[in-house]
Amino acid sequence: MDIKNLANTLHPLERKVIVVLDKFNSFDDILEETKLKDIEVMRALQWLANKELVKIDEEVKERVSLDKNGKFYVKEGGLPEKRFLKIINEKEKIKLSEVKFATLDKNEKNACLGILKKKAAISILKGGELSITAHGKRMLDKESPEEQFLKGDFPVEVGSLKDLDKLAYDNLKKRKSILKTEIVKLRTVTLTSLGRDLLKDLGDAGDVIDVLTPKMIKDGSWKKKQFRGYDIKINVPSVFGGKRHFVNQSIDYIKRIWLDLGFKEMEGNMVQSSFWDLDSLFVPQDHPAREMQDTFYLKNPKQGKLPSFFKKIKDVHENGGDTGSKGWQSVWSEERAKELLLRTHTTVLSAQTINKLKKEDLPAKFFSVGKVFRNETLDWKHLFEFYQVEGIVVDPDANLKNLKGYLREFFGKMGYPDVRMRPAHFPYTEPSVEVDVYHPVKKEWVEFGGAGIFRPEVTKPLIGVETPVLAWGLGMPRIISGYFKITDIRDLYKNDLKQMREMKAWIK
Numbered sequence: 059m060d061i062k063n064l065a066n067t068l069h070p071l072e073r074k075v076i077v078v079l080d081k082f083n084s085f086d087d088i089l090e091e092t093k094l095k096d097i098e099v100m101r102a103l104q105w106l107a108n109k110e111l112v113k114i115d116e117e118v119k120e121r122v123s124l125d126k127n128g129k130f131y132v133k134e135g136g137l138p139e140k141r142f143l144k145i146i147n148e149k150e151k152i153k154l155s156e157v158k159f160a161t162l163d164k165n166e167k168n169a170c171l172g173i174l175k176k177k178a179a180i181s182i183l184k185g186g187e188l189s190i191t192a193h194g195k196r197m198l199d200k201e202s203p204e205e206q207f208l209k210g211d212f213p214v215e216v217g218s219l220k221d222l223d224k225l226a227y228d229n230l231k232k233r234k235s236i237l238k239t240e241i242v243k244l245r246t247v248t249l250t251s252l253g254r255d256l257l258k259d260l261g262d263a264g265d266v267i268d269v270l271t272p273k274m275i276k277d278g279s280w281k282k283k284q285f286r287g288y289d290i291k292i293n294v295p296s297v298f299g300g301k302r303h304f305v306n307q308s309i310d311y312i313k314r315i316w317l318d319l320g321f322k323e324m325e326g327n328m329v330q331s332s333f334w335d336l337d338s339l340f341v342p343q344d345h346p347a348r349e350m351q352d353t354f355y356l357k358n359p360k361q362g363k364l365p366s367f368f369k370k371i372k373d374v375h376e377n378g379g380d381t382g383s384k385g386w387q388s389v390w391s392e393e394r395a396k397e398l399l400l401r402t403h404t405t406v407l408s409a410q411t412i413n414k415l416k417k418e419d420l421p422a423k424f425f426s427v428g429k430v431f432r433n434e435t436l437d438w439k440h441l442f443e444f445y446q447v448e449g450i451v452v453d454p455d456a457n458l459k460n461l462k463g464y465l466r467e468f469f470g471k472m473g474y475p476d477v478r479m480r481p482a483h484f485p486y487t488e489p490s491v492e493v494d495v496y497h498p499v500k501k502e503w504v505e506f507g508g509a510g511i512f513r514p515e516v517t518k519p520l521i522g523v524e525t526p527v528l529a530w531g532l533g534m535p536r537i538i539s540g541y542f543k544i545t546d547i548r549d550l551y552k553n554d555l556k557q558m559r560e561m562k563a564w565i566k
Contacts, residue, residue: 061259066287070268071102085245103247108293111253115246120239123213127235132208142170143179143194151187204230304561305550308538309427311564312447315471316425324407324426331362333395335402337371338409339486340515342386343394354400354431361396370519381514400431404448405531412452413520421453438546445534456526461509469495473541487529488513507532
């Protein structure tokens with residue numbers, strides 16, 4: 059774009075600002091000269107910088123100015139310790155209680171006493187009386203560095219202070235309300251070579267107007283006007299529209315995958331009884347997962363109610379019931395089963411869901427994406443609350459090959475090309491497997507959760523019949539961290555505004 063056309067695109071604010079830049083380059087001077095508001099000048103400068111007509115340099119500096127006490131001391135003729143010393147000098151010796159002058163409060167009196175004693179300007183006699191020393195008399199005849207500093211021109215940049223001024227500043231800033239410092243951002247604006255060329259020809263741009271008014275249309279005067287042009291290629295500030303947190307977007311994306319595969323969503327409470335969270339899934343009552351270091355138990359209310367069929371679960375735990383198992387061969391406690399806790403996994407929803415199924419409902423498949431809670435130490439790969447991706451398929455013909463197929467389909471849509479299963483052990487599945495996926499960036503296998511087929515000790519007392527139930531529980535933070543290039547799992551929830559604005563969305 060040539061100079062004339064570029065000049066034609068200038069906003070009225072830009073025009074008012076650029077014409078003063080050949081004489082003034084500080085932000086404050088530009089404000090004063092243009093009589094514009096702070097925001098108007100800043101906006102104009104940003105637009106000019108986007109057009110590469112000006113360069114804006116910013117420098118952060120620390121400035122010091124007089125605070126209320128500092129201003130008062132200058133007005134009254136000096137620091138309170140100097141006035142304090144003058145009073146003592148008027149008498150050979152004087153008691154502290156007799157040292158009085160206007161505006162000197164108890165705190166200032168004590169401060170003066172400490173300062174003068176430290177400078178050896180006064181002596182404290184045996185009776186507690188004060189007398190001035192020879193050094194104190196000399197102090198009365200000349201100004202201290204602190205007094206000279208207070209008489210200087212303010213505000214002053216801290217970085218420019220040297221020698222005695224720097225010493226005086228360090229001493230005074232320790233005292234109450236004498237000085238105040240503030241961090242200021244100084245902006246310096248300079249015209250670029252393009253800006254200088256444009257400024258020379260700016261007067262040739264004609265009578266440029268910014269708005270077409272009804273009056274101009276009626277009287278036809280618009281025909282003789284030159285309208286401001288618009289450069290659609292110019293860089294403009296980024297605009298960030300409102301959007302959901304990327305973790306919530308991930309949840310919606312994952313739910314969509316399972317819904318498209320014909321699954322129904324499971325929902326339930328975050329507070330559950332130990333019966334549903336652990337006992338119904340054949341987790342023994344002496345299992346380490348039940349201890350306080352792994353589970354958040356409620357204090358009030360401490361216990362809930364057991365369902366009517368709890369004796370079936372009791373029999374399975376103690377002797378295997380009618381499942382063909384020997385159970386855990388230990389006494390099952392109703393009191394422990396009633397304890398309330400924050401659910402440790404969303405598998406509790408699977409147990410409650412299959413308990414509601416009837417034989418004629420089969421086959422059926424369900425999923426959930428919900429929060430679970432573990433009493434973990436917070437670090438780069440552990441959270442004490444996180445989302446778990448849960449799924450079950452209740453089908454008399456289901457097998458491990460089907461399980462791998464569902465997982466491969468899911469992880470393929472999450473950006474992981476391959477899945478493998480390794481033998482493992484969980485109390486409620488047999489066989490049990492660890493689920494690994496091949497990470498396309500790291501070029502290695504990464505564990506993302508556990509899976510298997512529910513044991514008869516789980517399914518028979520809950521459904522009433524023994525039927526295969528494919529089940530998996532996957533840690534969502536690990537699954538989505540790779541997509542968002544997050545290496546510290548805590549960054550998923552740090553609520554950094556810049557991170558949330560720039561985070562990419564899921565490709566659907």
